[in-house]
Amino acid sequence: MGTHSNKRFSTINLYVNRGSRSVVNNLSFQIEIGTLVGVLGANGAGKSTLLSVLAGECSVNSGSVCINGVSLSTLTALEQAQLRAVLPQHSSLSFNLSVIEIVTMGAYSYPEAQPQLLNRWVVESLHDTDLSHLTDVNYTELSGGQQQRVHLARVLVQSRAIAHFHGHAWILLDEPTSSLDPRHQQLLFQKIHALTRAENFGVMVVMHDLNLAALWCDRLMLMKEGALIFDDCPANTLTSNNLLECFDNPMHVFPHPIYSDKVCVVAHK
């Protein structure tokens, strides 16, 4: 286990091209354990590309990515899977597997995990994602939102395994609530927020819902055309001017009616 000062996920001067186009442009940042960092930006801004790079699934043109002080390029796929869990934007799966079988697969990178421990992680993660009543249902028979929750539960099992063996875990989530109803969106962010503190998670979450971001994230990164244009706490990032620059769409920002330290964002008709 690294020292506390090594618990960082960071990039320095990161550039990524896809085809002949520059998709990630000179990105430098670091994430700390115990924080929930949101990534916002228009379609095509490069958010998923950035997450794929951090997940070791997309190669870099120049710059570096370091996880706990170690260059990502020196780690095998298994070593990366023992440090971070990833929820891609699209998880397709056509296998004939039950919910509990897929969720249990989350611990694949730690085959040495004791069965009782693995069972506890699975039960907790199914509960966190409100799937306890669907454990034996076939994945292909679930609704789109239920399927998304299965993948989230699988990522939570992996995250719990990593945190158990490593003391902390990095989590990369690409639009985890895009198919969820309002109650499950709220439930998911409540859980992630609580686990980030309780289980020593460091989370980067790509999202489009500005009000969920305002309510739950400790910090927000705004991307535009591959560049990081703002990186600060939600109250500082979510201003009308910044949102106009980022999304090219006029929006109003108000103090939150219930939480004085939060803001909420309202669009025009």
Ligand SMILES: Nc1ncnc2c1ncn2[C@@H]1O[C@H](COP(=O)(O)OP(=O)(O)OP(=O)(O)O)[C@@H](O)[C@H]1O
């Ligand atoms: N496999 C690929 N090959 C070529 N270009 C790609 C590929 N994947 C993405 N791109 C391009 O890279 C740019 C960034 O895409 P990316 O998926 O990172 O955007 P995003 O910010 O996640 O958008 P969204 O909000 O729509 O998910 C886009 O212009 C896209 O066309």
Ligand SMILES: [Mg+2]
């Ligand atoms: Mg994307």
